[in-house]
Amino acid sequence: MKIAPVMDPAAAFPDATHQPADTDLSKELGVSSPLEKMLDLFRSAQPTITTVWQFSPRSGWYQLLFLNKRRLLYLVPQHGNFRLMLLLGGKAIELLGQGPFARQTLRFLKTAKRYPEGTVFSFDRQTFDPDLVEALLAAKIAF
Numbered sequence: 512m513k514i515a516p517v518m519d520p521a522a523a524f525p526d527a528t529h530q531p532a533d534t535d536l537s538k539e540l541g542v543s544s545p546l547e548k549m550l551d552l553f554r555s556a557q558p559t560i561t562t563v564w565q566f567s568p569r570s571g572w573y574q575l576l577f578l579n580k581r582r583l584l585y586l587v588p589q590h591g592n593f594r595l596m597l598l599l600g601g602k603a604i605e606l607l608g609q610g611p612f613a614r615q616t617l618r619f620l621k622t623a624k625r626y627p628e629g630t631v632f633s634f635d636r637q638t639f640d641p642d643l644v645e646a647l648l649a650a651k652i653a654f
Contacts, residue, residue: 522571523588530564531572539588546593549641553648583651592636600629603650612646
């Protein structure tokens, strides 16, 4: 017998019938949040970025950022928090290991989940570092 997935009680947008708008995300994150500012700067620097909302029965509505058809990151809004995840391949990680964020990259690699497609770098409100995330995105775009 299959067990139905349980919705995360912290999910910001748990209603499967109501897809949130970008303004709803801004309200949930806070317009002045460092994440919102970083995303705005990144979107202005990369005008071909698109966003897509998807629904998960475990985490509610979450947002994907694409550059052309390439998936850049996952953003899962939560009440008072968020989860931001990036999946990087070996070449991008190697590039980061040679740059100014080498130490932070090595620290994240110790606990990061690894999949055949790459390594997941995950952040929340406490661990979010806009400069590091921008470096991760730049490395991802480079490869």
